[in-house]
Amino acid sequence: QSLAAIRASQPTINAFTHVAEETAMQAAEAVDADRKAGKTLGPLAGLPVAIKDVLCTSDMPTTCSSKMLEGFVPPYDATVVARLKSAGAIVVGKTNMDEFAMGASTETSAMGVTGNPWDTTKTPGGSSGGAAAAVAAGAVPLSLGTDTGGSIRQPAAFCGITGLKPTYGRVSRYGLVAFASSLDQAGPMGWSVDDVAIGLQAMAGYDPRDSTSVNAEVPDFTPAMAAEDVRGMRIGVLREGLDQDGISPAVRDALATAESVFREQGAEIVEVELPHSKYWVPTYYVIAPCEASSNLSRFDGAHYGYRVADAEIAAADSGPLEAMYSLSRAGGFGSEVKRRIMVGTYALSEGYYDAYYNQALKVRRLIRNDYDAAFQQVDLMLGPVTPSPAFALNEKTDDPIAMYLCDLFTVGANLAGVPAISLPGGFDAVGLPVGVQLQAPVMEETRLLRAGNVFQ
Ligand code: GLN
Known part of the structure; x- marks a missing residue:
């Protein structure tokens, strides 16, 4: 049903950067088999969920809606994704976003814009616009977004749904492609507070693989609320x-x-x-770009995704290594991402840092x-x-x-x-x-x- 709703909404809404038809069907069949075998099912057994394309998924691409990461398939799941899966949720796809989560309208995406299901001439907000639109369009009851400066809450507001940004450290950032590490937090998006509480329950909790994750007890949210x-x-x-x-x-x-x-x-x-x-x-527009300029230095044409063609590197005036870095970054990043990198690099440079x-x-x-x-x-x-x-x-x-x-x-x-x-x-x-x-x-x-x- 969820896949059918995605297929129906994609042409006008374009909430998804990747639809996982095959793996979703396999996961659904596995849940069915467990049910028939009388096994204890997880709290989210069979629930279709959509994941913002900034969270790593081992069985489907993670692009951050950037040409820089086109075709990149991470070798592991983000902790939040792994936790949802182990609770029985079925990941039906990855959702569109502003490139590297920089923006407030999902328009800086390299994968096309997303329409607001309430009025497709309007933006769904951003940067988790696809995740919000996927819920509002009825494609999934729950999605995961991330919020560095409002990117869960703004699209939730524009799409008439509920979105929660947890306390910094409540939810693991392991496998969340970093934008501004001291601000980023993943969180649930759904129609109702009840749904968001269930999503948060599955995601939250200490993770030794994230040094900023807080080792505190996670309340039983639904009865507590x-x-x-x-x-x-x-x-x-x-x-x-x-x-x-x-x-x-x-x-x-x-x-x-x-x-x-x-x-x-x-x-x-x-x-x-x-x-x-x-x-x-x-304050935000100094701190976030500073952290972004440092975090995004890893996209250098060598490690992940996009690298400019060899012929272009050979034709450049600079040496081949510098040409690979600079041409890959020039071609892989969109203009908003470049603006942030320049602002951040400037604000961190000697003489301006203080x-x-x-x-x-x-x-x-x-x-x-x-x-x-x-x-x-x-x-x-x-x-x-x-x-x-x-x-x-x-x-x-x-x-x-x-x-x-x-x-x-x-x-x-x-x-x-x-x-x-x-x-x-x-x-x-x-x-x-x-x-x-x-x-x-x-x-x-x-x-x-x-x-x-x-x-x-
Ligand atoms: N609109 C803000 C920005 O562009 C917030 C984005 C976010 O929370 N990821 O940086």
Whole structure:
């Protein structure tokens, strides 16, 4: 059924970079055989899932939607993929994304754009646009995305689904092709909070193969979230930036509705401020490119994927080694990825390191301190996810700054390392979905799910 839905939606939505017809059918038959043999089945037995194409999969390509990794098949599964498979899930394919997860609309992909299932002339958001669209199009009930600065939450909001970015360290990054290692986190995307809780349960937990993975107990999310509601919770509302030009009224309306729902459910709504929030985007756009420029140095034409043709190397003026590196990188990476590498290399270079990178790290500490102080006063923070509902394809592709401003409300959680969830929060005047965001203190995913559960 899932494969049929993928086939039907691919021509208009293009959510998938690879559809695993054969391996998915084999996995489904294996689950069937186990069932017939009376074996104990995993909690996700037979569930079709889609995986963002930045997570390594041993039996299908992992391209990061880049020409650089065309045809690359990793020799191993990312820990999160291995965990889903061992819970019985069936990986039906890999989903489209912005190239190396850099973008907010899935338009920097080298594999073509993805349409928003609610209106195919609009973007599904990014960078996990394919993963969100796959769920919204009814192709899978659960997908895995990754979120470095909002890439799970923004496409979830644009596609009217639920997406959770876990606490940094809650979920293993082993086998997640690194963009900005100190910010990247994989997380579940699904229609409902219940589905996302089930997905998180399967993914989360300590992994000795990721040195930043946190060795903490993983709660039993589903019963824990159902055990309590929001009565007595203090929810702080974040309004910073909401009265700027360019913020859609529908975003303010969704927030107001969410406030009243939580109030009716017995939560206390208070105002809260994160004083350094105006520095979130500039800080992120120094730190993320710096880490990216270092992480992406491994794509050199020798180790993985794309290498320029020998004839071109031979024809170059520089020596063959330098020509292989530079021509392969020039031909393999798209323009947004190159922009990030240049910004990051510049900000890390001698003489600029202190002025940019080091300074950004100091501001990041202040941002984290803001979160710590706010969570002394409130249990959760409620705010917007995106400045507007889904925008038109091509609307922002020539304007990187406009694209970066999509991250206005989401990068704080990554810089501070806290968990955050995007919940469907209503519709705008033309019927496009609008999200609302909840953020919780580190390791308090249960609190997000609990509040999300009463809201949905
Ligand atoms: N839009 C942000 C960026 O382009 C976030 C991307 C992400 O979370 N992967 O960097």
